[in-house]
Amino acid sequence: MEEAKPSKLDPYAVLRLPEFRSYIAARLCITLAMQIQAVIVGWQIYDITQDPLSLGLIGLAEAVPSITVSLYAGYVADMIERKKIIMVVITILLLCSALLLLFTLDVSQVLEQYGALPIFGVIFLSGIARGFMGPAVFSFMPQLVVNKQLYANAITWSTTTWQAASLAGPAIGGLIYGFFGVTAAYAADATLVLVSLLSFALIGSKPLPENVNPQNLMESLRTGIRFVFSNQIVLSAISLDLFAVLFGGAVALLPVFASDILETGPEGLGFxxxxxxxxxxxIAVVMAYKPIEENAGKKMLWCVAGFxxxxxxxxxxxxxxxxxxxLALSGAFDSISMIVRSTLIHTLTPEYMKGRVSSVNNIFVGSSNEIGAFESGFTAKLMGVVPAVVFGGVMTLVVxxxxxxKAEKLRELDLTPEPVSPGTLQKQ
Structure with missing residues (x-):
C-alpha cells in the first residue's frame, strides 16, 4: 500500500526500518571493537619495539592480505549471499580478538619469547577477513533499504554510526588499557565482536540481485574494473580520497605524538x-538534515584541501x-568526502556489480589507511615524525x-536530486 509523502525525505527514514537498525547495531559494535583493538595493538607494539616504523608495519600487515584478496572478495560478494559471507568473516575476526586476548594471559611464553611477531600474525589474518568483509557489507546494505531515494540517507547514518564508534572506540580502548590493563581491553574487544555477530544474525538473508549477464571469474573482475576506470566521476573521487589518506593520514603516528611529543600517555592516545x-x-548528523547537493564536487575538493x-x-x-x-576538523572534512564518494558509488553502480566495484574502491581507499600508515611510519623513520606529518599534509594539497x-566532471559535480513525487516511497 502506497502512502503519500512530502517531497522532502524524512532524515530518520532508514532508521524506521527494523533490519537497518540491526545493521546499524552490528556496524556500531564491530567498529567499536576494531577501534579498541587498533589503539591497544598500536600502543602495545610501540611499547615492545620503541620504533615508529613498527607502527607503519601494522598497517602493512593488514593492507597486504586485504588488497590481495579484495578483487576475488568482490566477485564472491556478487556470487554468494552477502549475509553468509559477513557471518563467516566476523567469526574469523572473533577468533583474532580471542587470540590477542589469549596472548596477554601468558606473556612470558608468547610475547616475551617472540616479541611483536604473534600480534602481526593475527593482524595479517584479520586483514584477509576484512578484505572479504568490505565488499559484502557494502553491497548488503542497499538490500536492506530497497528504495534508491533513501540511499543517501542510509549512507549518512551508516557513516555517522561508523564515525561515532570511531569516536568512542579509541577513547574506550585507551581508558580501559590505561586503568584496567591490556587483558581487560582485549576482552572488551572480543565481546563487542560477538555482539556484532549476533546482531547480523537477526537480519534475514537476502537473495542476490539478478545478474543479466553472468560471467566467469576473470571476465567478471574485468567488468568491475572497467566500470570504475571508465567513469571519470567515480574514478577521480576514489583517487582523491586514496592519495589524501595515503599522504595525509597521521593516525599511525599518534602513539609517538602521545608518548614523546604531547606526553599524554595511553589515555591521551585514546582521545x-x-x-x-x-x-x-x-558533520554527518548535520548532513542528514542538510545533505551536500549543489556544487558537491567543488565542496568536496575544498574539504579535502581543508583536511x-x-x-x-x-x-x-x-x-x-x-x-x-x-584532528576534529580533519575528521569533519574527511567525512564529507566519504559521504559524497559512497553516495556516488551506490547510485551509479548496478546492484549485481556492487561487490566488484566495492572491491576496487577498497583497494583504492579502504586499504589506503593501512598503506598510508606504512608510508607515515617509513617517512617518519627517514625524516623524523614531525617533518613526515607536515610533508603528508603538503602532498595532500598538491593532490x-x-x-x-584534471577532473572537470568531478569539479562540476552536482548532486541535487530530482523531486520525489508523492507516493514514490512505500512503507516497508
Whole structure:
C-alpha cells in the first residue's frame, strides 16, 4: 500500500526500518571493537619495539592480505549471499580478538619469547577477513533499504554510526588499557565482536540481485574494473580520497605524538584517536538534515584541501588541546568526502556489480589507511615524525590541486536530486 509523502525525505527514514537498525547495531559494535583493538595493538607494539616504523608495519600487515584478496572478495560478494559471507568473516575476526586476548594471559611464553611477531600474525589474518568483509557489507546494505531515494540517507547514518564508534572506540580502548590493563581491553574487544555477530544474525538473508549477464571469474573482475576506470566521476573521487589518506593520514603516528611529543600517555592516545571522529559525527548528523547537493564536487575538493591544512598544523602543534581541535576538523572534512564518494558509488553502480566495484574502491581507499600508515611510519623513520606529518599534509594539497585541474566532471559535480513525487516511497 502506497502512502503519500512530502517531497522532502524524512532524515530518520532508514532508521524506521527494523533490519537497518540491526545493521546499524552490528556496524556500531564491530567498529567499536576494531577501534579498541587498533589503539591497544598500536600502543602495545610501540611499547615492545620503541620504533615508529613498527607502527607503519601494522598497517602493512593488514593492507597486504586485504588488497590481495579484495578483487576475488568482490566477485564472491556478487556470487554468494552477502549475509553468509559477513557471518563467516566476523567469526574469523572473533577468533583474532580471542587470540590477542589469549596472548596477554601468558606473556612470558608468547610475547616475551617472540616479541611483536604473534600480534602481526593475527593482524595479517584479520586483514584477509576484512578484505572479504568490505565488499559484502557494502553491497548488503542497499538490500536492506530497497528504495534508491533513501540511499543517501542510509549512507549518512551508516557513516555517522561508523564515525561515532570511531569516536568512542579509541577513547574506550585507551581508558580501559590505561586503568584496567591490556587483558581487560582485549576482552572488551572480543565481546563487542560477538555482539556484532549476533546482531547480523537477526537480519534475514537476502537473495542476490539478478545478474543479466553472468560471467566467469576473470571476465567478471574485468567488468568491475572497467566500470570504475571508465567513469571519470567515480574514478577521480576514489583517487582523491586514496592519495589524501595515503599522504595525509597521521593516525599511525599518534602513539609517538602521545608518548614523546604531547606526553599524554595511553589515555591521551585514546582521545587523540577519537578526535577526528568527533568532527565526523557532528558533520554527518548535520548532513542528514542538510545533505551536500549543489556544487558537491567543488565542496568536496575544498574539504579535502581543508583536511590537508589541518594535518600540517597538527604536525607543528605542541598543544594537546589544539591538536585535538585540528584532528576534529580533519575528521569533519574527511567525512564529507566519504559521504559524497559512497553516495556516488551506490547510485551509479548496478546492484549485481556492487561487490566488484566495492572491491576496487577498497583497494583504492579502504586499504589506503593501512598503506598510508606504512608510508607515515617509513617517512617518519627517514625524516623524523614531525617533518613526515607536515610533508603528508603538503602532498595532500598538491593532490587536490592536480585533481581540481584534471577532473572537470568531478569539479562540476552536482548532486541535487530530482523531486520525489508523492507516493514514490512505500512503507516497508
Amino acid at each position: 587523540l584517536r577519537a578526535a577526528p571522529a568527533v568532527g565526523s559525527v557532528l 590537508g591544512v589541518c594535518i600540517i598544523l597538527f604536525g607543528l602543534s605542541r598543544s594537546f588541546w589544539f591538536s585535538l581541535v585540528l 587536490v590541486g592536480v585533481t581540481a585541474f
